[in-house]
Amino acid sequence: MIKKLYKIAVLPGDGIGPEIIQEAYKIIEVLKKNFSFNVQTCEYDVGGVSIDKHGIALTQETIEGCENADAILFGSVGGNKWDHLPEIEKPEKAGLLKLRKHFDLFANIRPCKLSQHLLNISPLKNNIIKKGIDLICIRELTGGIYFGESNKVTNIDNPYAFDTEIYFQSEIKRIAKLAFKIAQSRKKKIVSIDKANVLKSSILWRNIVNEIAYEFPDVKLEHMYIDSATMELIKNPSSFDVILCSNLFGDIISDECAAIIGSIGLLPSASLNEKGFGLYEPAGGSAPNIAGKNIANPIAQILSLSMLLKYSLHLPFLSSCIDEAVHEALMKKYMTIDISKNPQNFLKTNQIGDKISDLLAKKA
Ligand code: IPM
Numbered sequence: 001m002i003k004k005l006y007k008i009a010v011l012p013g014d015g016i017g018p019e020i021i022q023e024a025y026k027i028i029e030v031l032k033k034n035f036s037f038n039v040q041t042c043e044y045d046v047g048g049v050s051i052d053k054h055g056i057a058l059t060q061e062t063i064e065g066c067e068n069a070d071a072i073l074f075g076s077v078g079g080n081k082w083d084h085l086p087e088i089e090k091p092e093k094a095g096l097l098k099l100r101k102h103f104d105l106f107a108n109i110r111p112c113k114l115s116q117h118l119l120n121i122s123p124l125k126n127n128i129i130k131k132g133i134d135l136i137c138i139r140e141l142t143g144g145i146y147f148g149e150s151n152k153v154t155n156i157d158n159p160y161a162f163d164t165e166i167y168f169q170s171e172i173k174r175i176a177k178l179a180f181k182i183a184q185s186r187k188k189k190i191v192s193i194d195k196a197n198v199l200k201s202s203i204l205w206r207n208i209v210n211e212i213a214y215e216f217p218d219v220k221l222e223h224m225y226i227d228s229a230t231m232e233l234i235k236n237p238s239s240f241d242v243i244l245c246s247n248l249f250g251d252i253i254s255d256e257c258a259a260i261i262g263s264i265g266l267l268p269s270a271s272l273n274e275k276g277f278g279l280y281e282p283a284g285g286s287a288p289n290i291a292g293k294n295i296a297n298p299i300a301q302i303l304s305l306s307m308l309l310k311y312s313l314h315l316p317f318l319s320s321c322i323d324e325a326v327h328e329a330l331m332k333k334y335m336t337i338d339i340s341k342n343p344q345n346f347l348k349t350n351q352i353g354d355k356i357s358d359l360l361a362k363k364a
């Protein structure tokens, strides 16, 4: 039987992106060698490196490379070097947000898990997280204030600027439906986050989510205001299963999710469109302050690859082997400095990639 050849477009980007992508490549090599995974990777520029080389953050070549692939593995973009540019040219907006919009990647999935055996990694007290954490944040990714009308007017006495939070019914419907479907495969509990005591867009959000809930009577729905949700997440994180939120609230809450499981360097993400095509990236940014030092945590990138195998290539076995190898590495206290409790004794980025690769190879 001829095995299907998969194509992955790899976009390392800026900051720690290229370093942690190297560790994901190691995992891909193990899958090729030990699991006869048939894959071809092609690398493309994005973000600041693309601005430096080609004058823009996202070239036609990169877009076409991604269009011709089965999925995109993304590092990170942005850094001080490009901060002086107008925001429409910056790596974040002209690179990453443009890609999200181009492929209609409306569903951002960020699983946030802390096993009961690794509670020490979390900054929360053991009695708060004794049951561990296992939640999934579903963030709307192509609408809301990130893409609403905005402007800056400075040629007057009292300059002003504005951004608009705008949601169409159809946008809320499709993300809510997906969240309910995901909840059905889990503990059947959704918390939908909004600010419906103040914002019109949130009132619409809440009403539409309520409508969709009728189609999923087996799922328990609760609404929570964003301010109180941030508090609940710290006080009682084990009570959450699926969290559903808008683009901006999801951006905020997902960093909080990362913090409670120990580090932003642990949180992977999948951004999917309706066809299941996706971009997979660590939820953290390019972290320019630690770039090039070989100390960044590559786990979020490796787990993003695992999500790519599961959601876009439909290879759940390979995906769970990677997840297990990561878990075993953490259990053996192979940790980068961001999560190691012993600052004298931590491993470098490349060493973590080697350890996880070895553990994975043993599973073949
Ligand atoms: C994220 C990041 C991005 C976002 C930035 C880099 C534009 O913070 O994926 O959470 O705000 O969506």
Ligand code: MN
Pocket (backbone or CB within 6 Å): 251, 252, 255, 283
């Ligand atoms: Mn963010």
